[in-house]
Amino acid sequence: MLTPEQMSRLLIVASKDRMTPVITELYRHNLFHIEDYVESGAKGYEGFKIGTPLSGATEASGDLVKIRAIQNTFSIRSDDFEVKERQKQSGLQGQIERELPAIEQEVEGLTVKRSKLETKVKEYEQKITELTPFIGIPGDLDLYRGYLRFAVFAGYVAHEISLSVPNEMFVVKGKGKNFIIVVAPVEHRNVVEGALQEAGYQAVPIPDESGDPKERISFYSSKIALFKKEIEEINKKLDEIKVKHASFLVACEELLKIQVAQTEVPLRFATTSEAFVAEGWVPSGSVETIRQGLVKATGGKIYVTELAIGEHDIVPVEYNNPSFSKPSQLLLDTYSRPKYTELDPTIMISIVFPIFFGLILGDVGYGILLLILCLGLRKFVKGEEGRQLLVVLRNASIASIFFGVFYSEFLGFPCPWAYVLPSRHLNIGGEGGHGPNIPGLMMVAIWIGIIHITLGRVLGIVNHARQDHGDHRIKAVLANAGWILVMWGILVMIWSIVQLPYMPDFTTLPPVVMNLNATAIVGALMLVIGALFIARDSGLELVELPTIISHTLSYSRLVAVGLSSVAIAMVVNYIAIGMLIEPQLKNITLVGVIFIILGVIVFLGGHLMNMVLGILGGSLHSIRLHYVEFFTKFYKGGGRKYSPFGLTRRFTEDL
Amino acid sequence: MAAEVVAAITDIELMKASQIGMKAIAGALAVGLTGIGAAIAEMAIGSAAVGATAENKDVFGLVLLLTVIPETIVIFGLVVALLLIF
Numbered sequence: 001m002l003t004p005e006q007m008s009r010l011l012i013v014a015s016k017d018r019m020t021p022v023i024t025e026l027y028r029h030n031l032f033h034i035e036d037y038v039e040s041g042a043k044g045y046e047g048f049k050i051g052t053p054l055s056g057a058t059e060a061s062g063d064l065v066k067i068r069a070i071q072n073t074f075s076i077r078s079d080d081f082e083v084k085e086r087q088k089q090s091g092l093q094g095q096i097e098r099e100l101p102a103i104e105q106e107v108e109g110l111t112v113k114r115s116k117l118e119t120k121v122k123e124y125e126q127k128i129t130e131l132t133p134f135i136g137i138p139g140d141l142d143l144y145r146g147y148l149r150f151a152v153f154a155g156y157v158a159h160e161i162s163l164s165v166p167n168e169m170f171v172v173k174g175k176g177k178n179f180i181i182v183v184a185p186v187e188h189r190n191v192v193e194g195a196l197q198e199a200g201y202q203a204v205p206i207p208d209e210s211g212d213p214k215e216r217i218s219f220y221s222s223k224i225a226l227f228k229k230e231i232e233e234i235n236k237k238l239d240e241i242k243v244k245h246a247s248f249l250v251a252c253e254e255l256l257k258i259q260v261a262q263t264e265v266p267l268r269f270a271t272t273s274e275a276f277v278a279e280g281w282v283p284s285g286s287v288e289t290i291r292q293g294l295v296k297a298t299g300g301k302i303y304v305t306e307l308a309i310g311e312h313d314i315v316p317v318e319y320n321n322p323s324f325s326k327p328s329q330l331l332l333d334t335y336s337r338p339k340y341t342e343l344d345p346t347i348m349i350s351i352v353f354p355i356f357f358g359l360i361l362g363d364v365g366y367g368i369l370l371l372i373l374c375l376g377l378r379k380f381v382k383g384e385e386g387r388q389l390l391v392v393l394r395n396a397s398i399a400s401i402f403f404g405v406f407y408s409e410f411l412g413f414p415c416p417w418a419y420v421l422p423s424r425h426l427n428i429g430g431e432g433g434h435g436p437n438i439p440g441l442m443m444v445a446i447w448i449g450i451i452h453i454t455l456g457r458v459l460g461i462v463n464h465a466r467q468d469h470g471d472h473r474i475k476a477v478l479a480n481a482g483w484i485l486v487m488w489g490i491l492v493m494i495w496s497i498v499q500l501p502y503m504p505d506f507t508t509l510p511p512v513v514m515n516l517n518a519t520a521i522v523g524a525l526m527l528v529i530g531a532l533f534i535a536r537d538s539g540l541e542l543v544e545l546p547t548i549i550s551h552t553l554s555y556s557r558l559v560a561v562g563l564s565s566v567a568i569a570m571v572v573n574y575i576a577i578g579m580l581i582e583p584q585l586k587n588i589t590l591v592g593v594i595f596i597i598l599g600v601i602v603f604l605g606g607h608l609m610n611m612v613l614g615i616l617g618g619s620l621h622s623i624r625l626h627y628v629e630f631f632t633k634f635y636k637g638g639g640r641k642y643s644p645f646g647l648t649r650r651f652t653e654d655l
Numbered sequence: 656m657a658a659e660v661v662a663a664i665t666d667i668e669l670m671k672a673s674q675i676g677m678k679a680i681a682g683a684l685a686v687g688l689t690g691i692g693a694a695i696a697e698m699a700i701g702s703a704a705v706g707a708t709a710e711n712k713d714v715f716g717l718v719l720l721l722t723v724i725p726e727t728i729v730i731f732g733l734v735v736a737l738l739l740i741f
C-alpha cells in the first residue's frame with residue numbers, strides 16, 4: 001500500500017522461430033515491461049545484435065499512417081470514441097485489405113476537391129477586396145490602363161490634394177482616409193507623386209479586370225456562393241462516410257497499432273542468428289502466469305527465469321494503491337512518480353487533500369454545487385486524467401460539505417446548528433454575532449501543520465532507512481529525527497513561555513534557572529540535540545532551520561484562504577439581500593422590482609465567482625501544502641513509469 | 656468638574672478607537688506590503704518556471720518549490736497582522 005508494486009526481473013530465451021508466439025503471448029498479458037537491449041557489449045551479451053522487425057511491419061505501418069490521415073480528416077479520436085461493439089480481429093484483417101484502399105481513395109478525392117474549391121474561394125474573395133475601392137468611381141476598369149502618355153495613380157490619401165499640373169481626379173471620401181484616382185500626363189508624373197506623398201499616399205493595385213466594378217463583384221460573389229455550396233455538399237458526403245465507417249476506422253487503427261507494436265518489438269530484443277533474448281520487468285505476482293503462458297504458447301521450447309535485481313537497476317514503478325486512492329495518483333504523477341525504493345504517499349494525499357480542501361472551502365452550499373458539477377461533468381469528460389481529476393474533486397466536494405456542517409456555513413449564511421470548529425462568521429453588515437475566532441482557527445491550522453510535518457519527517461526516516469546504506473544511513477535517519485526534535489523543542493519552549501488557545505500550557509510551572517521552567521529547559525535541550533543531529537549529517541542544513549517556523553506557519557493559509565472566501569460570500573449576501581432585495585420587499589414598486597432583479601443577479605454572479613475562486617484556491621493551496629511542506633521532508637520522486645508491452649483492447653477482440 | 660470628567664472619558668474613548676484604527680492600518684500594511692514583495696519576486700520566478708516546465712515537464716515539482724519560496728514572507732506578514740489585531 002505504501003510502497004509501489006513489487007517487480008521481478010525476467011529473462012526470456014527462445015529460438016527465433018518461436019518469436020511470433022512469444023510476442024503474441026507477451027502482448028496478450030500486457031504485463032511485460034521490456035528493457036531495451038542496447039548493443040554496448042555488456043557482460044554476457046557479447047556478439048548479440050538488435051533484432052530485425054518481423055515480416056509485415058512496413059505494410060502495417062503504412063496502413064496505420066493512412067488510417068490516421070483519414071481519422072485526422074474526420075477528426076475522429078479513438079480516446080473519445082464510445083465502444084459500440086467489438087470486432088473480431090480475423091474478420092477485420094480481411095476487411096482492411098478489401099475496404100481500406102477504397103475508403104482512402106474516396107476520402108482523398110473529396111478532400112483534394114474541397115481544398116481546391118477553398119483555394120478558389122480565397123482567390124475570389126481577394127479579388128473582391130481589390131475591387132471594392134473602385135465601386136464609388138464611375139467608369140469601366142479598362143479605362144485605368146493602356147495609356148502611353150498618361151500615368152494613372154490609385155490609392156488612399158489622408159486629405160484632398162490640389163495639383164498645379166493638368167489632371168483629372170476622382171475622390172471618394174471615407175472615414176479617416178479618402179480613395180483617390182489621379183490621371184495626369186506622363187511628363188508631370190514627378191509633380192503628382194510629390195503631392196500625393198505629402199498627403200500620405202498608399203498605393204492600391206489596379207485590378208486586372210474589365211467592365212464595371214460592381215458587376216465584377218457580384219459575378220465573383222455568385223461564384224463564391226456556388227463554390228461554398230459545393231464544399232457544403234462535399235462536407236455532407238464526408239460526414240456520411242464518417243458515420244458509416246467511424247467504428248471500422250477506430251477498430252482498424254487499434255488492430256494496426258497492435259500489429260505495428262508486435263512486428264517492431266524485436267528491435268528491443270537481443271538476438272543471435274538462431275535465438276533471441278528478451279529482458280524485462282513483471283509484477284512479482286504475475287511471474288507464474290507469464291511463465292506458464294509462454295511455456296504453453298511455445299510447447300515448452302522456451303527458457304524463462306527470474307534474475308536478481310541489481311543495485312543499479314532502475315526498476316519501473318507501478319502504483320499499488322487501494323481503489324479509493326487511485327485517482328490521487330494523478331496528483332502524484334504531476335509532481336513526480338516515486339522511485340522503486342521510495343514510499344508511495346498516494347494514500348496519504350487521497351485522505352489529506354480532501355480534508356485540506358474542506359477546511360478551506362468548508363461550505364455546505366458550495367460543496368453541494370461542486371458535487372453536482374463533478375457528477376454532471378462525468379458524462380462529458382472522456383480522457384483518463386480528466387476522469388481522475390473529477391473523482392479527486394468529487395471527494396474534495398464531499399469533504400467540503402462535511403466541513404461546512406462543522407463550520408455551520410451555507411453560501412456564507414450561518415446554519416441553524418452550532419459550529420464545531422472555531423467560528424469563521426465575519427462581522428459583515430453588523431450581523432456576524434461574535435465575529436470570527438481567528439486565534440482558535442490559527443491554532444487548529446498550526447496543529448495540522450505540526451502533525452503533517454512530523455508525519456513527513458517520520459516518513460523521511462523510513463525512506464532513508466530503506467534507501468541508504470552504512471554510515472550515511474544512520475546519519476540521515478538521525479538528521480530526520482533531529483528535525484522532529486528541533487520542531488517539538490521549539491514548540492515546548494513556546495508553550496512554556498506563552499499561553500495559547502488549544503495548546504498545552506506550561507507557563508504555570510515554577511521557574512528553575514534564569515526564570516525558565518523545567519519544560520523550557522527540556523525544549524531547549526531538544527533543540528540543541530536536534531540541531532547537532534542535523535549538523536552531523538550536513539552542516540549546511542542548519543541554514544534551513546528557520547523553515548521549521550515558516551513551513552508550520554504556512555499551514556495558516558488553510559485559515560486565511562478559507563476566511564477570504566467566507567468574506568466574499570458574506571459580502572455578496574449583504575449587497576444582494578441586505579442592500580438590494582430586503583429594503584424593496586417592504587414596499588414593492590416598479591423600480592423596486594428592478595432592484596430585486598439586480599440583487600438576484602449580484603447574488604448568483606457573486607457566488608459563482610466565489611465558487612470558482614474557492615475551487616481554485618482550495619485545490620491549489622491544499623496541493624501546494626503537500627508538494628512544498630510535506631514532500632520536501634521525505635519525497636524525491638523521479639521513478640520510471642511502468643509501461644508494459646501490450647494494450648487494453650477496446651474496439652477489437654483477439655479471435 | 657463633571658463636565659471635565661466627561662470630556663476626559665470621551666478623550667480616552669477616542670484614543671482607544673484611534674488605536675484600534677492604527678492597528679488595523681498596521682495590519683493592512685503588513686499583509687499588503689509583503690504581498691506586493693512576494694508578487695514581485697514570484698513574477699520573475701514564475702515566468703522562468705513556466706518556461707522551464709514547457710521545455711521539460713519533469714522539473715515541475717522543483718520549479719513549483721522555487722516559485723513558492725517568496726510566499727513565506729506573506730505568511731509572516733499575515734501572522735504579524737493577526738498578532739497586531741488580536
